[in-house]
Amino acid sequence: MTGAAARPYHHGNLAEALVGAALEMAAEGGPDAVVLREVARRVGVSATAAYRHFTGQSDLMEAVKQAAMERLEQHLRHALDRSEPAAGLVALPGVERGSAQERGIRRLEGIGRAYFDFAVSQPGLFRCFCIGMPVPESQGVPVREAAAFGVLTEVLDELVTTGVLTAQRRAAGVDIALWSAVHGLAVLCLDGPLAELPRAEQYGMLTAVTDVVFHGLAGARS
Amino acid sequence: MTGAAARPYHHGNLAEALVGAALEMAAEGGPDAVVLREVARRVGVSATAAYRHFTGQSDLMEAVKQAAMERLEQHLRHALDRSEPAAGLVALPGVERGSAQERGIRRLEGIGRAYFDFAVSQPGLFRCFCIGMPVPESQGVPVREAAAFGVLTEVLDELVTTGVLTAQRRAAGVDIALWSAVHGLAVLCLDGPLAELPRAEQYGMLTAVTDVVFHGLAGARS
DNA sequence: TCTGCTATGTTGACGCCGTCAACTTAGAGT
DNA sequence: ACTCTAAGTTGACGGCGTCAACATAGCAGA
Numbered sequence: 001m002t003g004a005a006a007r008p009y010h011h012g013n014l015a016e017a018l019v020g021a022a023l024e025m026a027a028e029g030g031p032d033a034v035v036l037r038e039v040a041r042r043v044g045v046s047a048t049a050a051y052r053h054f055t056g057q058s059d060l061m062e063a064v065k066q067a068a069m070e071r072l073e074q075h076l077r078h079a080l081d082r083s084e085p086a087a088g089l090v091a092l093p094g095v096e097r098g099s100a101q102e103r104g105i106r107r108l109e110g111i112g113r114a115y116f117d118f119a120v121s122q123p124g125l126f127r128c129f130c131i132g133m134p135v136p137e138s139q140g141v142p143v144r145e146a147a148a149f150g151v152l153t154e155v156l157d158e159l160v161t162t163g164v165l166t167a168q169r170r171a172a173g174v175d176i177a178l179w180s181a182v183h184g185l186a187v188l189c190l191d192g193p194l195a196e197l198p199r200a201e202q203y204g205m206l207t208a209v210t211d212v213v214f215h216g217l218a219g220a221r222s
Numbered sequence: 223m224t225g226a227a228a229r230p231y232h233h234g235n236l237a238e239a240l241v242g243a244a245l246e247m248a249a250e251g252g253p254d255a256v257v258l259r260e261v262a263r264r265v266g267v268s269a270t271a272a273y274r275h276f277t278g279q280s281d282l283m284e285a286v287k288q289a290a291m292e293r294l295e296q297h298l299r300h301a302l303d304r305s306e307p308a309a310g311l312v313a314l315p316g317v318e319r320g321s322a323q324e325r326g327i328r329r330l331e332g333i334g335r336a337y338f339d340f341a342v343s344q345p346g347l348f349r350c351f352c353i354g355m356p357v358p359e360s361q362g363v364p365v366r367e368a369a370a371f372g373v374l375t376e377v378l379d380e381l382v383t384t385g386v387l388t389a390q391r392r393a394a395g396v397d398i399a400l401w402s403a404v405h406g407l408a409v410l411c412l413d414g415p416l417a418e419l420p421r422a423e424q425y426g427m428l429t430a431v432t433d434v435v436f437h438g439l440a441g442a443r444s
Numbered sequence: 445t446c447t448g449c450t451a452t453g454t455t456g457a458c459g460c461c462g463t464c465a466a467c468t469t470a471g472a473g474t
Numbered sequence: 475a476c477t478c479t480a481a482g483t484t485g486a487c488g489g490c491g492t493c494a495a496c497a498t499a500g501c502a503g504a
Contacts, residue, residue: 010451010452010453010498010499010500011452011453014452014453035489035490035491036490036491036492037489037490037491038490045453045454046453046454046455047454047490047491047492048453048454048455048491048492048493049452049453049454051453051492051493052451052452052453053452056491056492057490057491057492127353130353130409130413131349131352131353131409131412131413149415172430173426173427173430173431174430174434176407176410176416176427176430176431177403177430177431177433177434177435179406179410179415180402180403180404180406180407180410180431181399181402181403181406181431181435182402182406183402183406183409183410183414184401184402184403184404184405184406184407184409185398185402185406187352187353187405187406187409188398188401188402188405190353191352191353192405193371193401194398204395205395205398208394208395208396208398208399209395209398209399209402209403211399211438212396212399212435212438212439213399213403213434213435213438214438215437215438216433216434216435216436216437216438216439217434217438233481233482236481236482257460257461257462258461258462258463259460259461259462260461267482267483268482268483268484269461269462269463270462270463270464270482270483270484271481271482271483273463273464274480274481274482275481278462278463279461279462279463
């Protein structure tokens with residue numbers, strides 16, 4: 001191995017191609033649709049070829065999960081860049097309009113909305129890193145460092161810098177509260193009691209939820 | 223059929239036995255562990271016998287989901303009955319100790335905790351009604367009427383009666399905000415970034431989350 | 445340049461899965 | 475007693491994940 005992983009022996013980055021096809025299938029039909037044999041078929045390769053790059057289908061699935069997570073992160077970062085979402089949002093107590101503080105809060109809200117967007121527009125991918133019995137051999141990668149979580153962390157740290165959030169509260173699980181609420185709503189809207197609600201009303205629920213959480217964020221002592 | 227579904231022809235309520243075995247397997251290994259052939263094997267019956275009672279494995283799965291949901295409801299109701307959980311909880315603004323109002327809020331908190339309890343103590347069952355690509359033929363039963371949701375509804379209505387919550391806010395999606403937050407946390411703790419956290423710290427997160435939501439509940443206008 | 449090694453990919457087989465069609469059996473109703 | 479049908483069985487099909495054995499291609503050292 002001379003270090004050139006770009007175009008190996010026969011196919012040309014089979015591993016990447018497999019993950020690509022698998023990702024496509026996951027997007028179409030969720031994690032259960034990632035069928036090793038079919039993935040190989042799409043790439044134009046025999047089923048067992050995959051075993052040269054992955055230990056098995058669960059290993060391939062792990063790579064898909066990872067890739068889906070990266071897509072999510074991209075989506076969040078992109079949303080963050082073209083931030084400053086339109087008005088019509090909740091007015092927050094003690095935060096003056098147009099301030100850096102308000103901007104930070106808007107960014108936080110934007111990230112929540114983007115997370116939700118991803119879930120409803122890419123349900124197949126969303127379901128990939130959502131639930132699933134713990135795979136014994138996947139212990140190596142603690143998902144705690146999940147990339148998408150990093151985005152949330154950054155925005156929250158920003159809020160601490162601009163003084164919207166006390167460092168104390170920041171450390172007390174605000175991130176988790178936020179993520180929990182938005183993630184939970186997403187799940188409820190995909191397969192739960194809210195699945196059959198029209199899209200617009202689902203987004204209404206989203207603002208209701210973030211409304212509650214934001215006010216709780218500002219108001220809760222502890 | 224004279225109306226006695228109690229002990230039919232050969233086996234004696236095969237359908238029930240199948241769901242029972244399937245539920246057991248789901249509890250052990252999550253929804254993916256519900257393998258029709260194995261279920262039949264455990265009940266001591268040929269695989270295709272199941273087809274006299276269910277249209278297929280997805281239909282059986284639906285029944286398992288339903289049963290798991292009922293377990294959850296039982297769990298919640300039981301927790302509600304022996305309510306009044308110990309103190310040490312968040313003090314709420316404008317609610318005097320020992321009042322009916324406080325009791326109602328404690329019940330609400332208890333229900334959230336019970337929901338979380340169920341998720342972490344029965345992860346296999348929890349995952350059953352959690353996520354999964356929508357099954358086309360399952361349209362008949364809108365999950366909106368999910369039994370477990372009813373329990374939450376009751377407690378919230380109670381809060382409106384005792385005046386803790388305005389009817390207006392009640393209608394604005396409080397239920398969803400609550401369920402979202404607790405459900406989201408549960409998912410995060412089962413497979414997400416919090417999966418490897420010690421149990422005690424996970425419960426700490428739970429109080430952090432309910433803390434935020436409860437204060438948001440009290441404080442949010444709209 | 446030739447030789448051979450190893451990474452890469454293929455073939456064929458195994459056992460398990462969900463499902464179907466065809467057959468058998470056992471109770472209920474006349 | 476006869477029949478009819480619900481309930482359960484057998485055997486088969488194709489698809490799945492995976493394994494062992496085989497084939498090949500490109501690089502390394504002679």
